[in-house]
Amino acid sequence: MSTPAAPRARGGQAPRRRVPVRWIAAALAVALLTAVGLSTQYRSAESVAAAGPRRFDPAAYGARMYDDRVVPAVERKAVELPVLVKAMHTGMEEAGKRYGVRHGTGPYTFAVKGTGRAGPVTSGLMHVTVPGLPPDTRVSLQVGSVINGTALRDVVGFINFGQFLNQVEYADAATALNDQMREKLLGNLDVARLEGKEISFVGAFSFLTPSVVTITPVSIKEIS
Structure with a gap:
């Protein structure tokens, strides 16, 4: 007796074999892992650090800027101190706009120069008697081991907050x-000998009051 033929699908086509779902999932997983492996670049810690944003180096910044740009700018912008103090007593805002530099709502910063007699050094400040100033004007040069303030950074006019990542870097630049x-x-400099x-002297200071002028110097010379 002959064996009866297997029933054919409608339309005369043989029925398709179903592929188990788990086989499809496994194949997709293998393909995905292969693609990830081919596209992944393995890099050393050193190469990752080099490719990232550079960290701000205050010491290198100061060395690059001080002699070549900051000192020449202060010397070029410096106004005679008696002229400036007289202008400040006449009208502070006008004096600031004419001679100073201002960042936002901060105080005006001025580049100044002058001559006078050096006095004693107390608390890191050398007191200087400058002719042509009102008697109540106290002029001091910062000569101590600690130099305070941001006058050298602020007075030049070409260093601003937008050039730095954050306030910490901006402050570090001044320091x-x-x-x-x-x-x-x-x-x-042997300050005691002076x-x-x-x-x-040539330097810069941030305005507090016309009677208190505390200068961060870039030049102090004995007059022979």
């Missing part, structure tokens, strides 16, 4: 310039 001044100017001598 780095102060450090450069302390190293390159004060490191070679007491009673006639000196010339």
Whole structure:
């Protein structure tokens, strides 16, 4: 007796074999892992650090900016101190706009120069008697081991907050310039020997009041 033929699907086509779902999922997983492996680049920790954003180096910034850009700018912008103080007593806002630099709503910062007699150094400040100033004007040069303020950064006009990642870097830039001044100017200066001598100076200060002028110097010279 002959074996009866298997029933054919409608339309005369043989029925399709169903592929188990788990086989399809496994194949897709293998394909995905292969694609990820081919597209992944394995990099050392050193190469990842080098490719990322550079960290701000205050010391390098100060060394790059101080001699080549900051000192020349302060010297170029410096106004005679008696002229500035007289202008401030006449009209502070007008004096600021004419001679100073201002960032946002902060105080005006001025580049100044002058001559006078060096006095004693107390608390890191050298007091200087400058002719042509009102009697109540107290002029001091920062000569101590700690240099405060941001006058050197602010007075030049071409250093601003937008050039830095955050407020910490902006503050570090000011400190780095102060450090450069302390190293390159004060490191070679015998300030105690200058007491009673006639000196010339160039520097910058941020305005507090016309009667208190505390200058961060970039130049202090004995007048022979």
